[in-house]
Amino acid sequence: xxxxxxxxxxxxxxxxxxxxxxxxxxxxxxxxxxxxxxxxxxxxxxxxxxxxxxxxxxxxxxxxxxxxxxxxxxxxxxxxxxxxxxxxxxxxxxxxxxxxxxxxxxxxxxxxxxxxxxxxxxxxxxxxxxxxxxxxxxxxxxxxxxxxxxxxxxxxxxxxxxxxxxxxxxxxxxxxxxxxxxxxxxxxxxxxxxxxxxxxxxxxxxxxxxxxxxxxxxxxxxxxxxxxxxxxxxxxxxxxxxxxxxxxxxxxxxxxxxxxxxxxxxxxxxxxxxxxxxxxxxxxxxxxxxxxxxxxxxxxxxxxxxxxxxxxxxxxxxxxxxxxxxxxxxxxxxxxxx
Amino acid sequence: xxxxxxxxxxxxxxxxxxxxxxxxxxxxxxxxxxxxxxxxxxxxxxxxxxxxxxxxxxxxxxxxxxxxxxxxxxxxxxxxxxxxxxxxxxxxxxxxxxxxxxxxxxxxxxxxxxxxxxxxxxxxxxxxxxxxxxxxxxxxxxxxxxxxxxxxxxxxxxxxxxxxxxxxxxxxxxxxxxxxxxxxxxxxxxxxxxxxxxxxxxxxxxxxxxxxxxxxxxxxxxxxxxxxxxxxxxxxxxxxxxxxxxxxxxxxxxxxxxxxxxxxxxxxxxxxxxxxxxxxxxxxxxxxxxxxxxxxxxxxxxxxxxxxxxxxxxxxxxxxxxxxxxxxxxxxxxxxxx
DNA sequence: CTGAAAGCGCTTACAG
DNA sequence: CTGAAAGCGCTTACAG
Numbered sequence: 001x002x003x004x005x006x007x008x009x010x011x012x013x014x015x016x017x018x019x020x021x022x023x024x025x026x027x028x029x030x031x032x033x034x035x036x037x038x039x040x041x042x043x044x045x046x047x048x049x050x051x052x053x054x055x056x057x058x059x060x061x062x063x064x065x066x067x068x069x070x071x072x073x074x075x076x077x078x079x080x081x082x083x084x085x086x087x088x089x090x091x092x093x094x095x096x097x098x099x100x101x102x103x104x105x106x107x108x109x110x111x112x113x114x115x116x117x118x119x120x121x122x123x124x125x126x127x128x129x130x131x132x133x134x135x136x137x138x139x140x141x142x143x144x145x146x147x148x149x150x151x152x153x154x155x156x157x158x159x160x161x162x163x164x165x166x167x168x169x170x171x172x173x174x175x176x177x178x179x180x181x182x183x184x185x186x187x188x189x190x191x192x193x194x195x196x197x198x199x200x201x202x203x204x205x206x207x208x209x210x211x212x213x214x215x216x217x218x219x220x221x222x223x224x225x226x227x228x229x230x231x232x233x234x235x236x237x238x239x240x241x242x243x244x245x246x247x248x249x250x251x252x253x254x255x256x257x258x259x260x261x262x263x264x265x266x267x268x269x270x271x272x273x274x275x276x277x278x279x280x281x282x283x284x285x286x287x288x289x290x291x292x293x294x295x296x297x298x299x300x301x302x303x304x305x306x307x308x309x310x311x312x313x314x315x316x317x318x319x320x321x322x323x324x325x326x327x328x329x330x331x332x333x334x335x336x337x338x
Numbered sequence: 339x340x341x342x343x344x345x346x347x348x349x350x351x352x353x354x355x356x357x358x359x360x361x362x363x364x365x366x367x368x369x370x371x372x373x374x375x376x377x378x379x380x381x382x383x384x385x386x387x388x389x390x391x392x393x394x395x396x397x398x399x400x401x402x403x404x405x406x407x408x409x410x411x412x413x414x415x416x417x418x419x420x421x422x423x424x425x426x427x428x429x430x431x432x433x434x435x436x437x438x439x440x441x442x443x444x445x446x447x448x449x450x451x452x453x454x455x456x457x458x459x460x461x462x463x464x465x466x467x468x469x470x471x472x473x474x475x476x477x478x479x480x481x482x483x484x485x486x487x488x489x490x491x492x493x494x495x496x497x498x499x500x501x502x503x504x505x506x507x508x509x510x511x512x513x514x515x516x517x518x519x520x521x522x523x524x525x526x527x528x529x530x531x532x533x534x535x536x537x538x539x540x541x542x543x544x545x546x547x548x549x550x551x552x553x554x555x556x557x558x559x560x561x562x563x564x565x566x567x568x569x570x571x572x573x574x575x576x577x578x579x580x581x582x583x584x585x586x587x588x589x590x591x592x593x594x595x596x597x598x599x600x601x602x603x604x605x606x607x608x609x610x611x612x613x614x615x616x617x618x619x620x621x622x623x624x625x626x627x628x629x630x631x632x633x634x635x636x637x638x639x640x641x642x643x644x645x646x647x648x649x650x651x652x653x654x655x656x657x658x659x660x661x662x663x664x665x666x667x668x669x670x671x672x673x674x675x676x
Numbered sequence: 677c678t679g680a681a682a683g684c685g686c687t688t689a690c691a692g
Numbered sequence: 693c694t695g696a697a698a699g700c701g702c703t704t705a706c707a708g
Contacts, residue, residue, distance in 0.1 A: 005685060016695045021687055031693055048453040052394040053685025056700045061390070062455075063433070071419050072618070077410040084409070084436045088443070093450065095401070096434040098422045105426070112431065115386035117400075225622055254622050261624040280410070281619060284563055284592050286599040343701060354679045359703055369677055391701025394684045 082300025120144035168201025228255025268334030287331035420638025506539025566593025606672030625669035
């Protein structure tokens with residue numbers, strides 16, 4: 001028999017299709033005797049319920065859309081891994097949407113939720129690709145949705161984040177304690193609240209230390225390795241160079257380090273380098289990278305749980321889940337050279 | 339109106355649901371006049387066809403299952419990115435299945451194709467998670483399927499690969515030309531044909547050069563950074579150390595390099611290190627890693643195209659697509675120390 | 677070029 | 693505990 005259907009199983013086990021369905025969805029409603037008989041037929045025939053029929057009836061796809069700017073990014077990939085694992089446990093599948101940073105693709109993936117292909121959406125972007133009527137409460141207009149590791153401007157939206165400002169402050173305090181006063185910052189995209197928060201932490205730490213902020217030391221970046229390289233090239237051309245640089249991502253730190261090595265500078269002898277993220281490679285660099293650790297697995301898990309609660313129709317008690325960061329001091333930072 | 343259906347659009351534009359469907363699926367069959375009227379209604383109402391209804395009728399999900407052992411791996415992630423992009427262009431969505439190396443999860447994801455949730459499957463693993471009757475031709479028993487970047491034992495199965503043996507040989511020849519004769523190999527998992535091919539290339543190159551193979555220099559590994567570290571620890575303990583090491587992945591090379599740095603060895607002064615993959619970070623290491631470049635984007639594209647052809651019911655003319663590798667010589671390899 | 681009708685494979689409220 | 697029936701939202705062969 002090719003591809004048995006629910007009717008085939010019903011016939012094989014001498015019950016109605018309704019009962020077969022119950023055995024699968026709601027076994028408690030069926031007598032044990034019937035249940036074993038039906039299960040035997042299902043196993044024997046290798047029956048897999050066709051999801052379309054069920055989905056059409058229940059209007060649930062069993063899918064979750066994950067929208068991400070770049071899957072090759074280690075931070076994103078680490079979070080997705082945890083998300084996927086949690087989703088699988090809960091019986092959901094992950095639909096992957098790599099936007100490559102393009103808003104129209106974001107839109108396209110958001111539409112899949114509208115067309116019922118996914119029951120909820122996990123967003124790694126700051127942008128909210130849904131048309132909103134701002135005069136009405138936001139939550140009623142949106143599908144089950146969680147922002148993972150990237151905040152957005154709407155307070156009402158469920159999100160899982162770390163305290164980026166405090167993370168940046170902790171990083172800066174470490175550098176300040178080492179005696180650095182000329183500390184450069186290599187930023188992430190300033191459209192993202194995450195990056196703005198880190199910048200706020202940077203400024204705040206310097207202000208607390210009564211160090212005047214030199215805007216020349218604040219270099220734009222996009223979290224990518226190449227922008228770290230470019231930023232370091234710029235910093236090295238300055239007449240009055242910094243003695244430490246705080247990169248808002250490990251990738252940028254890796255780029256910065258490669259430029260320093262290229263020109264023969266010692267790290268941290270000539271310049272200290274601080275990253276952010278603690279990706280898998282951070283500890284393997286030479287020197288091993290001092291950085292701010294983000295708990296990717298926990299962020300992924302918590303995001304999924306927040307979404308799962310919404311999917312069940314529950315109202316999660318908190319809109320924000322803040323995961324703890326930690327400062328990981330390795331070998332790329334050291335005392336000010338003199 | 340909440341969530342307009344095809345009937346709503348039909349009523350709004352004064353046609354039958356059948357015609358609305360035609361406008362969307364097969365506009366050529368509809369008069370221009372009707373088409374514009376219907377399109378206007380669709381736009382106005384913000385109608386998105388519900389995929390379940392269509393899927394149930396057509397028995398096509400519009401999804402492609404991608405089964406991958408580890409999404410955080412840079413090689414996999416790079417290929418997926420291209421796959422996702424191609425899939426999107428062709429109107430397909432990607433269902434992501436990270437198996438975390440567990441066969442039961444592989445099985446689970448393969449089942450989604452059986453239950454109709456995906457129309458085809460892209461496999462990054464050597465294993466074939468389908469029950470097969472080996473007395474019958476293989477292809478009739480399988481859904482549309484492509485092996486991406488990892489071969490398996492079945493010749494009949496569509497796959498996109500590079501010539502791993504030749505890649506390994508090219509790597510070895512480079513080291514041999516530099517005068518190395520004691521060259522260690524750090525292997526990938528030997529269940530995978532990919533890794534076995536690379537090992538064959540390693541052996542072949544040494545044989546061609548009339549160098550006796552020292553089995554002590556062949557260290558098992560799993561492509562991960564940690565196994566690269568472990569392998570290098572072992573090699574350094576040898577009484578008669580190698581002067582070069584060929585790691586079957588960049589990740590292992592990165593691990594090996596970190597151990598060499600840790601103990602103060604110069605690269606390539608004391609030991610040359612060769613990788614395989616050319617991940618994004620290879621060029622940023624210090625020293626920049628000499629490695630075998632795999633064209634990830636092309637592999638992803640070709641895999642998707644091979645799958646798309648099957649999905650259209652075409653028979654692709656070739657079962658194998660072999661993508662070109664290239665040897666990228668950077669700074670981590672140099673002449674034998676003396 | 678268009679419409680009426682059948683049916684894809686399930687689930688579930690209803691009745692018994 | 694179980695069955696008959698309705699119906700989820702589409703698509704498409706058929707008829708005109």
